[in-house]
Amino acid sequence: MSKILTQDEIDALLRNVSATETVQVEEEAPTRPIHLYDFKHPDRISKDQLRALRTIHDAFARSFGTYLSGSLRTLVDINLLSIDQAAYSEYMLSLSVPSCIYIVSSAKLKGSVILEISTEFGLMVVDRLLGGTEARINTVRELTVIEQSIMSRVVDSALSTLSEAWRNVYDLGVYVESFESNPQFVQIAPASETAAVISFDIIIRDTSYPMNICFPYFVLDPLIQNLSNSWANVGTKRLKKREFEELYNRVRLTELPFTAQLGSTKLNMKDYLTLKVGDVIRLDQRTDDPLKVWVDGKVKFWGTPGISKKKRAIRIARRINNLEEIVHE
Known part of the structure; x- marks a missing residue:
């Protein structure tokens, strides 16, 4: 029959085990940065292409702002806020009713592009062109047919400026195909199609108005194929004094x-x-x-x-x- 240990013997054994036992601590693996990735809406435009798009539309914002300053006879600043990639349906749901939505087309593009301008901005521009002040419009409503006709002159100049900004990359030659005030009636791409949404902020005195350009990816794809690091300086190149004088003389001699x-x-x-x-x-x-x-x-x-x-x-x-x-x- 085996011997039964007393309590003192058990305590002595436990003390010996505690003294001789070595605890090995595993080294923690080095932490790696975690990046969120949306498998449902993957990014289809590279960072270099986004950088080139930003440069092009920065030039567009400056030129269009200069045009508006002259037409409205007041200081106008246009800032490029962001270039986002989102599903077409998500972008359309973000639009308010009523809106000023211009469906823009070109004979050289596979589909259409959306130019969306704040309704308040449209009403203010019409009021300013007809001799009013740039006071903020308190009541937001749809533009009438006559107001759309007056506003078309400004939109045509915006599209001409946009084509000029893209001139070194692609000859857009865009024009207004139609006008809509309700986003539900605008369907230029499948709901799940990725779209590049370029957001601007039009600032007139202390008031800001949003403006967006939406390129569905299948429309933008042929354009961004021409974008590379070499286009990063598009719109920022400054003319030399000699080149400026030559251009100035050519304009003066134009009949x-x-x-x-x-x-x-x-x-x-x-x-x-x-x-x-x-x-x-x-x-x-x-x-x-x-x-x-x-x-x-x-x-x-x-x-x-x-x-x-x-x-x-x-x-x-x-x-x-x-x-x-x-x-x-």
């Missing part, structure tokens, strides 16, 4: 058609067919009214007729204002 319109009228077909030598056609303009002066097909000045050195001449009275330019466009 433009310059005409003055004495007046106009409308004739029905019966009167037209009975016209003969000596008939007097009454115009819709008085003899003391100023004449429209056309430069390259656009009304730019008001003038008065006269004679200079035995030749018919016209004296420039004043430059037309923005409202008159819209009316006579």
